[in-house]
Amino acid sequence: MDRILLAHGSGGRLAQQLVEEVFIESLTNPLLASMEDSATVDFHGQLAFTTDSYVVTPLFFPGGNIGKLAVCGTVNDLAASGAKPLYLSLAMILEEGLELSVLKEVVDTIRLAAQEAGVSIVTGDTKVVERGACQGMFINTAGVGRVPEGIVSSASRARPGDRILLSGAIGEHGMAVLSKRQGLTFQTEIRSDCAPLGELVANLVSVCPGVRCLRDPTRGGVATVLNEIAQRSGVGVFLDEGHIPIPEAVAGACEIMGFDPLYVANEGKMIAVVPVEQADDALSAMRRSPYGEGAQDIGEVTEEMPGKVLLRTAFGSTRFLPTLDGELLPRIC
Amino acid sequence: MKYLTEFRNQELASGLLKQIARRKVSSARIMEFCGGHTVTIFRHGLRQLLPPSIELVSGPGCPVCVTSTYDLDVVLEMSKTPDIILATFGDLFRVPASHGSLREQKALGEDIRIVYSPLDALNVARDNPSRPVVFLGIGFETTAPAVALSVLTARREGIDNYSVYSMHKLSPPILETILSSGTLDLQGLICPGHVSTITGGKVWDPLARQYGIPSVVAGFEPLDILQAVDMICAQLEAGSPRSEIAYSRGVTWEGNLRAQEVMKEVFREADANWRGVGWVPGSGLAIREEFAPFDASRLFPVTPPPSREPPGCICGDILRGAKAPSDCGLFGTRCTPLDPVGPCMVSSEGSCSARYRYGGEVDG
Numbered sequence: 295m296d297r298i299l300l301a302h303g304s305g306g307r308l309a310q311q312l313v314e315e316v317f318i319e320s321l322t323n324p325l326l327a328s329m330e331d332s333a334t335v336d337f338h339g340q341l342a343f344t345t346d347s348y349v350v351t352p353l354f355f356p357g358g359n360i361g362k363l364a365v366c367g368t369v370n371d372l373a374a375s376g377a378k379p380l381y382l383s384l385a386m387i388l389e390e391g392l393e394l395s396v397l398k399e400v401v402d403t404i405r406l407a408a409q410e411a412g413v414s415i416v417t418g419d420t421k422v423v424e425r426g427a428c429q430g431m432f433i434n435t436a437g438v439g440r441v442p443e444g445i446v447s448s449a450s451r452a453r454p455g456d457r458i459l460l461s462g463a464i465g466e467h468g469m470a471v472l473s474k475r476q477g478l479t480f481q482t483e484i485r486s487d488c489a490p491l492g493e494l495v496a497n498l499v500s501v502c503p504g505v506r507c508l509r510d511p512t513r514g515g516v517a518t519v520l521n522e523i524a525q526r527s528g529v530g531v532f533l534d535e536g537h538i539p540i541p542e543a544v545a546g547a548c549e550i551m552g553f554d555p556l557y558v559a560n561e562g563k564m565i566a567v568v569p570v571e572q573a574d575d576a577l578s579a580m581r582r583s584p585y586g587e588g589a590q591d592i593g594e595v596t597e598e599m600p601g602k603v604l605l606r607t608a609f610g611s612t613r614f615l616p617t618l619d620g621e622l623l624p625r626i627c
Numbered sequence: 628m629k630y631l632t633e634f635r636n637q638e639l640a641s642g643l644l645k646q647i648a649r650r651k652v653s654s655a656r657i658m659e660f661c662g663g664h665t666v667t668i669f670r671h672g673l674r675q676l677l678p679p680s681i682e683l684v685s686g687p688g689c690p691v692c693v694t695s696t697y698d699l700d701v702v703l704e705m706s707k708t709p710d711i712i713l714a715t716f717g718d719l720f721r722v723p724a725s726h727g728s729l730r731e732q733k734a735l736g737e738d739i740r741i742v743y744s745p746l747d748a749l750n751v752a753r754d755n756p757s758r759p760v761v762f763l764g765i766g767f768e769t770t771a772p773a774v775a776l777s778v779l780t781a782r783r784e785g786i787d788n789y790s791v792y793s794m795h796k797l798s799p800p801i802l803e804t805i806l807s808s809g810t811l812d813l814q815g816l817i818c819p820g821h822v823s824t825i826t827g828g829k830v831w832d833p834l835a836r837q838y839g840i841p842s843v844v845a846g847f848e849p850l851d852i853l854q855a856v857d858m859i860c861a862q863l864e865a866g867s868p869r870s871e872i873a874y875s876r877g878v879t880w881e882g883n884l885r886a887q888e889v890m891k892e893v894f895r896e897a898d899a900n901w902r903g904v905g906w907v908p909g910s911g912l913a914i915r916e917e918f919a920p921f922d923a924s925r926l927f928p929v930t931p932p933p934s935r936e937p938p939g940c941i942c943g944d945i946l947r948g949a950k951a952p953s954d955c956g957l958f959g960t961r962c963t964p965l966d967p968v969g970p971c972m973v974s975s976e977g978s979c980s981a982r983y984r985y986g987g988e989v990d991g
Binding site: 611613 | 635637640641669670671672673675676743849964975983984985
């Protein structure tokens with residue numbers, strides 16, 4: 295049998311076999327292998343707890359797949375609260391008829407991504423839905439982590455004078471998935487930046503305990519995250535377009551399809567708002583970290599223009615960078 | 628050549644800006660016809676950089692925006708034909724018609740698909756031989772040749788379930804309508820770059836000379852626009868209005884003759900209904916008699932309920948350059964990209980969308 299059947303989700307023998315052969319075998323750790331209804335762990339300190347669902351199509355894209363995304367996305371949400379990510383749950387909704395080899399490849403990626411992120415998958419669930427009820431598979435992961443003492447990351451904490459740091463080049467995940475979805479090929483393949491940022495954040499908070507806010511700019515991109523910070527903190531945000539790292543291939547693809555890279559999703563980037571006196575140390579710490587080599591100081595928080603984000607263009611003009619609503623549609627001419 | 632960096636070079640820009648400021652032009656109101664130019668101007672804050680004597684106003688060059696409510700109503704009605712598949716560019720999908728939008732029709736179960744090219748629509752027809760597939764043809768001279776090619780290909784390959792509902796428009800007649808009305812007091816025209824790759828720079832020359840308005844074809848990078856503005860100012864200085872090309876890497880005087888032929892083979896000039904302007908003689912493209920089997924307006928004649936324009940929406944005035952998005956009481960409140968009232972807020976090339984997206988310019 296090389297495909298998922300409805301019976302794999304029925305709780306019977308086939309289901310048990312699937313769990314043992316695909317999940318336990320690959321993701322092995324004592325907590326998961328105990329196969330209890332809940333994982334129980336020792337915990338002390340401040341707990342960070344988050345969940346996210348992953349429904350990306352296509353399941354595989356340059357630079358990753360839905361499994362890698364399901365680990366990194368949740369790990370990065372924990373990291374954005376300053377936490378060290380510790381444990382994840384993994385719930386999979388599989389489409390009847392899904393090839394087992396595809397499932398195994400995704401689970402294998404989950405194993406590698408979890409290993410790299412330093413988290414254990416300690417509990418899980420599998421359901422099978424009829425063909426057509428989902429596209430291949432949906433994944434939900436929830437995660438918990440420990441927040442170091444004294445660290446408080448919140449979108450409402452930005453203060454005038456703070457610096458805004460960005461951990462690297464933007465737009466790669468969104469454009470990688472979109473190009474693949476539309477069957478577009480470019481001379482330079484754009485690969486998703488999907489990566490776990492736990493270590494980068496740990497390095498950053500260790501030298502920058504005053505960090506005001508961490509955010510991973512996923513859907514809506516850098517512009518959307520900064521608008522949220524500007525509004526919730528009641529401050530202005532001024533960015534320097536020339537300092538924002540945008541890979542040439544992303545800029546080109548965005549130009550062709552009529553997108554603005556500042557609104558395109560990332561899955562391996564972190565924005566940090568930090569007090570100016572800790573900014574240099576924070577930036578160096580980011581640059582020393584895996585996935586932070588390209589970190590840049592991209593702008594500052596101001597008292598003027600509260601609630602707004604402004605962009606000083608490379609051209610010397612200044613314009614607003616509003617929150618974007620509505621889906622991104624490719625242009626037609 | 629690296630278009631994205633070289634045509635955004637700041638030193639060259641400041642050189643051009645100084646040159647424009649030195650020109651002996653007391654004041655000039657210049658219309659950029661094309662929505663693509665509007666986006667560039669907003670995105671790079673060009674209005675703010677130009678001397679105060681130069682005023683830029685946006686024109687009607689957004690194909691989605693100028694599509695009449697009546698045509699949208701027809702298309703919506705057509706989507707209810709049993710078994711039909713409508714294939715459309717993404718922007719048109721969300722434009723509100725009198726009663727709903729294609730997006731809402733899709734949610735109600737009609738088969739409406741977003742494609743990136745008429746040739747993709749042809750593939751949909753190949754894959755669904757038992758169902759009629761109608762491509763919604765919108766756009767100016769830029770898109771019309773590719774749509775014509777899809778019809779020629781369908782005929783050659785015997786794809787008889789493919790047809791086109793033509794809402795195509797022509798640029799020179801609408802410009803003439805705007806210029807002849809005399810209400811705008813324009814001193815210059817930035818002519819559309821992509822349209823001109825097909826038509827050539829020559830089509831603007833008669834208008835430029837007749838109405839005494841310097842007309843320059845521009846590319847879509849900020850330096851392209853600044854160069855075009857400078858060339859317009861130079862013509863104003865010299866008092867010699869004519870058509871010129873500032874986009875010579877894409878546009879010739881004669882244009883793309885092969886594309887013009889293909890377009891003429893399939894389409895004939897026809898009167899067209901423009902949002903905000905009404906019927907303009909000879910300003911549209913209809914499918915010729917000999918291609919009737921590929922003409923959706925003949926195959927699926929529908930009578931939509933009476934059209935109604937959204938109350939308070941001034942897209943029509945904005946398209947004629949008579950008003951700006953900021954003059955609209957609905958802008959940014961009742962009308963946003965998420966829940967658009969008028970087409971100028973839907974299309975990525977629409978003035979309202981550009982203004983909303985790039986938030987206008989910061990004073991001072």
